[in-house]
Amino acid sequence: MATGGVRKRVLIVGGGFAGLKAAEALKDADVSITLVDRRNHHTFQPLLYQVALAVLSPNEIAQPIRAILRAPNTQVLMDEVVGFDVAAQRATLKSGVVLEYDYLILATGSTHSYFGREDWAKLAPGLKTIEDAVEIRRRVLLAFELAEGEMQETGRHPALNFVVIGGGPTGVELAGAISDIAKLYIRRDFKHIDPAKAQVVILEGSPHILGAYPEDLQKKAVEQLAALGVRVRTNTRVTDVQPGYVMVGDERIDAVVTIWAAGVKASPLGALLGVPLDKRGCVIVDGQLHPEGHPEIFVCGDLAAATSEGKPVPGVAQPAMQMGDYAGRSIALEVRGEQMKKPFIYADKGDMATIGRSAAVANVKWPFKGHLSGFPAWLTWLVVHIFFLIGFRNRFSVFRNWAYTYAFFEEGSRLIVGDQNLPGWDTQDDPEGHLTTRPISQS
Amino acid sequence: MATGGVRKRVLIVGGGFAGLKAAEALKDADVSITLVDRRNHHTFQPLLYQVALAVLSPNEIAQPIRAILRAPNTQVLMDEVVGFDVAAQRATLKSGVVLEYDYLILATGSTHSYFGREDWAKLAPGLKTIEDAVEIRRRVLLAFELAEGEMQETGRHPALNFVVIGGGPTGVELAGAISDIAKLYIRRDFKHIDPAKAQVVILEGSPHILGAYPEDLQKKAVEQLAALGVRVRTNTRVTDVQPGYVMVGDERIDAVVTIWAAGVKASPLGALLGVPLDKRGCVIVDGQLHPEGHPEIFVCGDLAAATSEGKPVPGVAQPAMQMGDYAGRSIALEVRGEQMKKPFIYADKGDMATIGRSAAVANVKWPFKGHLSGFPAWLTWLVVHIFFLIGFRNRFSVFRNWAYTYAFFEEGSRLIVGDQNLPGWDTQDDPEGHLTTRPISQS
Structure with a gap:
């Protein structure tokens, strides 16, 4: 040049x-x-x-x-x-x-x-980095493992309540996916607990989840979440996050895992x-x-x-x-000595969020205008995300994994790496921080 | 039943x-x-x-x-x-x-x-678990990143010496693979450093690497390692491991990354x-x-x-x-009320170890007896390992990755996760432990 x-x-x-x-x-x-x-x-x-x-x-x-x-x-x-x-x-x-x-x-x-409550970060991880994602995976999978162990010891286990704070797209997608894991993918893995009894709840501070979406799609999203067994509580502001539970004013909501998708x-x-x-x-x-x-x-x-x-x-x-x-x-x-003449204009093609395995909402603005939900929205989501993934190798690999998971109800990446603790399960008698199974959020 | x-x-x-x-x-x-x-x-x-x-x-x-x-x-x-x-x-x-x-x-x-020197564990990680593997990957890839940054700042960087302590199969396989990474796979990624100048050395305490193998295969292994530029030093006992270097008696060997494969x-x-x-x-x-x-x-x-x-x-x-x-x-x-009559007899089918991309040594005992080296040994290794991997999905995925890496000289999993420190690079002015690029093992 x-x-x-x-x-x-x-x-x-x-x-x-x-x-x-x-x-x-x-x-x-x-x-x-x-x-x-x-x-x-x-x-x-x-x-x-x-x-x-x-x-x-x-x-x-x-x-x-x-x-x-x-x-x-x-x-x-x-x-x-x-x-x-x-x-x-x-x-x-x-x-x-x-x-x-x-x-x-x-x-x-x-x-x-965390709106000034940075101490909540360890109790309720958010999702921005690969490390965050691996940490959330560790906690969700570990909760089922600990419950299975607890059943052996005491014949009961704390309720498998998963709390997602925040009902934006990330919160909705996480909640739907946790529900899928519990109800579909790990069902056959446990002998003592029934993962399908897990409860997922979204706590949203404002009156609506998916605040950026049109009203009809917000409603569709709530319906589709309900079909998965995910509870949505709007106008619900979390006032405290503690190991094993969160507080909404005076109300205590047990949480074996809490995830932050709020701000x-x-x-x-x-x-x-x-x-x-x-x-x-x-x-x-x-x-x-x-x-x-x-x-x-x-x-x-x-x-x-x-x-x-x-x-x-x-x-x-x-x-x-x-x-x-x-x-x-x-x-x-x-x-090159020229000048950009036009200001920046956002060409909005729309938004979408998946809701578990095969449902979604999509507010399409380009190439046509329309609101999609359910399976058509999910298919659209799938095609768009495969297309935008960087690198042919990843596209192929992700597509294969999705197809496999979809067909065989089995996920590809269920490893728990890192330590074996969960906030809210007793670690007092375990200075080394290995596996323990006594919940302190109960009894 | x-x-x-x-x-x-x-x-x-x-x-x-x-x-x-x-x-x-x-x-x-x-x-x-x-x-x-x-x-x-x-x-x-x-x-x-x-x-x-x-x-x-x-x-x-x-x-x-x-x-x-x-x-x-x-x-x-x-x-x-x-x-x-x-x-x-x-x-x-x-x-x-x-x-x-x-x-x-x-x-x-x-x-x-670590033969009683457990303090070496942090400086020279071994390879037994997934966490170990991710940690070694982090260190090896980070060494190149830090050297690239150092070149920007000072116009020079510490020698990219990788030291593998122990010349058993794991040590040999790690050394060959590090050499491949530096010389083949990340070559095009850097603008200021030449990864191909990296040096890999195996320090083995006994007179021979691959002690369990027949003598002719030990020799072949040394030859194949030499062809990759990997130095093999036998009768070399490490007496101390420090951030940035190891000691063999009075001799100091610089090591940007040290890996433990000794015991x-x-x-x-x-x-x-x-x-x-x-x-x-x-x-x-x-x-x-x-x-x-x-x-x-x-x-x-x-x-x-x-x-x-x-x-x-x-x-x-x-x-x-x-x-x-x-x-x-x-x-x-x-x-069933019966009795196992035969004692345990080990049906030894042989051993093999890869040496980088497309070489290996194999001491085959079944279904035929023979010593293989080079490409035939590597092909045998490949087929056997694909076969023994658990799960069709993994077999397919591993095979695909190998084929891709082999064909395109590009690896599939080059993420650095975790923090951005390497023992031996100065972290004194950085209490939070983020990226720093001043080596203390030099100057």
């Missing part, structure tokens, strides 16, 4: 959907790209709950960023940004490396928010820019995705408080990809 | 090769079987090094024990034996459950031995029986696999100090399976 002078340096922070799409849009541009991420892998977050619930294994939905971005003009660094000097156009990394940039694309997404907050890297943030900590950007006064900076994905045609852009995968692509194309134009 | 009186209770401790084979041999017998294991999964240990080196993912070589043992007369408990009362024929579990048995099959295998010791459960042990802690058993004075107890697999036709039975997968099967069949005969 002919270079006129010194190549412009583009720094992309974050290897999620936005960061990858930005790098892809710039792969033939006359720039030098550095992508920095704390992890060595990109995670396909829409399928993370399937890792948590033992259908898929981590390597099927995550791939090394280096393996995805192989363009000659792109380098990948596994490191972490600890500070920006936006006046000097520099970022400092944890390792001490200082990177200068001509363009910065910041796309570090969001993380769990997210912006990545703390937005605040390092020193530009205006909204109350969630997201960086307020203009129509070109720039924070005020910084045409050389783009903020994309969940971290951006962006609007499209007057409406706020939601923090999900699709707009993140589109923003990353927009930022990349804008830079590609500028280094 | 018609039951004459009260069913005999068989307690199997350990879900490895021996325990599973014992349960399988008893699946149609008129007995009630309880299998206890600390983990929920069986691990196919011969392929564990391929998880450690990113070719396979954990769920391809491990499977829930419950999913394997579905016979109506068999129950599985995820728990841990903490004591035996052999006079009363009772075992106490960690959870407090007490299990009475008519027959006990103890098959809890072996664990790493195993018997599972501590053998000692709980109160019967004679050999100096490795293995339970001394007679020709019927019983410890002295206990015809109701069988000890199988690595934990047994057994002899077959006057020769000690080696602690590998094949004899473990055969012992488990023998114990199971013996009990099945006894409950």
Whole structure:
């Protein structure tokens, strides 16, 4: 490639959907790209709950960023940004490396928010990373194991109540999948307990689950969840999370496993820019995705408080990809001496969420407009997710696993790794933290 | 099944090769079987090094024990034996459950031995469990990531020396696989370092690697390792393991990652029986696999100090399976009022070890006798391991992964999970233990 002078340096922070799409849009541009991420892998977050619930294994939905971005003009660094000097156009990394940039694309997404109760994090893990998914899988599967052991010892076991806090898409998908595991997939595995008696409940603070969906689909979702035996309690705000139970005001709800799907907050890297943030900590950007006064900076994905045609852009995968692509194309134009003329417009193709094995709701906006639910919605979900998975190998492998699980009612990835403790089961007499089976949430 | 009186209770401790084979041999017998294991999964240990080196993912070589043992007369408990009362024929579990048995099959295998230097365990992990494999993978892949970052900061990086302590089959297989990763699979991933410059060295205390193999195959193995660039140092006893290096007497050998493949010791459960042990802690058993004075107890697999036709039975997968099967069949005969007449005889089909991608050594004893090396040995290894893997799904999946890796020089499971530290890289200025890239083993 002919270079006129010194190549412009583009720094992309974050290897999620936005960061990858930005790098892809710039792969033939006359720039030098550095992508920095704390992890060595990109995670396909829409399928993370399937890792948590033992259908898929981590390597099927995550791939090394280096393996995805192989363009000659792109380098990948596994490191972490600890500070920006936006006046000097520099970022400092944890390792001490200082990177200068001509363009910065910041796309570090969001993380769990426990609304100031960070002590709940250990008791009610959320679902953002591969490690989170493996931890949730460990807890859910372990609950059945511990109950089976407890039956041997005492002839009874604590109720297998699984509590999902938050009724957004992640909460709904997790709840449906836990119900499937208990009722379909591990049914034949136990001799003393009946996994099908497990109860899954979604506790949602607002009046409706799937708040971003139209009302008719919210209703369909509740119906489909009910058909799976999942209880939905709306207007229900959790006031405390304890080992073995949660509190809703004065009411105590037993929980052998509690999962957090209630809130997210912006990545703390937005605040390092020193530009205006909204109350969630997201960086307020203009129509070109720039924070005020910084045409050389783009903020994309969940971290951006962006609007499209007057409406706020939601923090999900699709707009993140589109923003990353927009930022990349804008830079590609500028280094050729041209100018991106159009502001960022979110082409909303719709939203969908699965509800267990073969049901879903889909609010389709493109290529046609319509509300789907049940099996048609689920099929649509399946095709779209296979299509967007990165890498042929993963697509094939995920499809095979889904087909197998669907046909044989058996999941592919039911390993419990890590220790054998569950919050709420007695570990006092066990300083080493191995398997114990006496619940303290009962008796 | 018609039951004459009260069913005999068989307690199997350990879900490895021996325990599973014992349960399988008893699946149609008129007995009630309880299998206890600390983990929920069986691990196919011969392929564990391929998880450690990113070719396979954990769920391809491990499977829930419950999913394997579905016979109506068999129950599985995820728990841990903490004591035996052999006079009363009772075992106490960690959870407090007490299990009475008519027959006990103890098959809890072996664990790493650091020869009294347990402080080395964190610096030089061994390879026995899925967790071990994921930890070794994390360290090996992280070493390249940290070196890439270090190049950015200082323009140099510590030598990528990988030290494998121990030249048995596991050490040889790990060393060959690390060399493959560096030289073939991740070559294209880095812009600043040349992974192919990585050095792998095997430090073996005795005069020969692969001590159990005939001399000509030992030589072939050294040649094939040399062709991969792996150095083999025999008569080399490690005297200290430190972050970033190991000591052999006065000589210091830099090691960005150190792996322990030097010694195993018997599972501590053998000692709980109160019967004679050999100096490795293995339970001394007679020709019927019983410890002295206990015809109701069988000890199988690595934990047994057994002899077959006057020769000690080696602690590998094949004899473990055969012992488990023998114990199971013996009990099945006894409950029918018959008697196992033959002592246990180990039908040795030979041994093999792979040396990287497409080489191996095989000491074949059945169905023909012969020494294979190079590609024919590797092909034999491949067919045998696919055959013995449990479950069609795993067989298919592993085969597909191998074919893909072989054809496209790209591995399937290169995720780094867990934290971003490596012993020997400076973490002093980083109390949270995130990524740092300043090596303390240099300068």
